[in-house]
Amino acid sequence: MIKLEGNKKKIFYLLLIVLPIFLAVYCIGQGRYPMTLHDVVVTLFSPFTEAQTDEKIFRTIFNMRLPRIILAMGAGAGLACAGASFQSLFANPLATPDTLGVTAGASVGAIIALLSGQNLIGVQFIALVFGVSTVLLTTFVSKVRGKSSITMLVLAGVIVSSLMSSVISILKYTADPYDDLPTITYWLMGSLAGASYSSLLLGLPLIVISVLIIFILRWRLNILSLSEDEAKSSGLNVKRIRMILIAASTMITASCVSMCGQVSWVGLLVPHMARMFCGNDNRMVIPTSISFGMMFMLIIDTVSRTLWASEIPISVLTSIIGAPFFIALLRKTGKEMA
């Protein structure tokens, strides 16, 4: 953990805001159709400055790359924030939307909605309902005599996740192999290729609102990670705040799943990176996770669409980075978790 005080802390916060923006501008410039940083900046501001711009560059940026960049930032910030929030809510460094089964649950909902021809609102709503039900199921399974240990919660998450995966398999098995199956399969691996302004308009506000709620309540996350009686005796309405935060975190996950499929590992990886920088105080962890999450997804998505001729699924990339990180994390903190 790096100790930050006074001016250094201010600079750190400033970087949290500035770096993702710079990175976003840089990433817009990357891709099959080449353009310089100068082109990007001039074109981005052209609606305000009315500067002369290349028609092709303008269309590439505004119709193809910008919505995708916005989605990457929204999903990255959201998933990282939801992960950090789940970790404190369950007082468990391994709790994330993935490990609790929320992602898999929301995916089941989304697939059912997709197969029944729902529009994006329908997909999001059904994904949300399934996501919330899965969290409740996982917490229910993990409770032994009213108590839930870290190990039990993770085990319950594994069980519920695999249950949901098998439901997904059944859905895939029954899906039309020419039309629906490829869509589902590709979507499950996670991709930001489907980004459009119309889908962003529906999905992004839910993410933004939920992230804001978590941001405002971030200090209370510290209290919620203490024992039940301690949290209560600090005068916090534990039940209500916990429900609000679970709802917000699940909403983020469901929105992300309905817009870009299963993007695994971000919720675990990014908050722990943030903790390495600023310790466990959620007043710092939440903003840092949001910023790191944006940058992480920007990099992953840009690599996914530029490295090869065809796109690499997001989850493939996040897993390649995530799995070794997870192993390192377990080795480092495993003793305290048992």
Add this chain to the structure above:
Amino acid sequence: MFEVKNGSFAYKTGRMILENISMKLEQGEILSVLGPNGIGKTTLLKCMLGFLKWQSGESYLNGKDLEEIPERELWKQIAYVPQAKNSSFSFSVFDMVLIGRNPHIPIYQQPGKKDIEITKQALETVGIYHMKDRLCGQLSGGELQLVLIARALATEPQLIILDEPETGLDLKNQMVVLNMIKDLVRKNNYSAIINTHYPIHALDLSDKTITLSKEGEFYFGKSEDIIDVQNMRKVFGVNVWIDEVVIEDKQYHNLIPLSVADN
């Protein structure tokens, strides 16, 4: 200032654990809850605090029924110090003590300058300001107990409730923690309720004592009156010798366990 009237409680499956308990504590007094392990001391504490609901009877704070006081208001006046245990996420000592300010901070706000100032004072009062940046996970049991006491002070309460604050500590840390509690109460006119299974600590520390015995009886009164040979045999099942010794002009309570009583 704090009162329990005819409190009774039983867990769903079991027999009545607490029956018809009444007691009263004035401002500036310390009350010990004394009894052997597993007798229901912690249950009594939880009932008093409202974590568990009395099946019959009520707790009163300054004449008001505890259940009718809004949660935030209640926890501005009462601070609870649990047994020192580490949580999954290790906070710095400062961040941990800052949590004590929660009842004073509106839900949409973060801790402000005033809260940070009061937190610093609490750390100084307990004498642990120098370790404010250390992580709670790396502290010894005694140090962590002091942190939790500082957290209670940061709340600026009237009543502090401590659950076995000396358990698991070595001799020196026991003294440090108990003296700290005594000092704080005397200087600031707090009231305190302390769970303990050491009769000698109850005698040294508290004005009043309530004991719970296996037969479901309880005794409540001034500590010197309650902690006598007869009650100790009933409560702990041990024959004891109690007297006072004077060492360098200071009077000390002395309690020697003699034998296990065969009732």
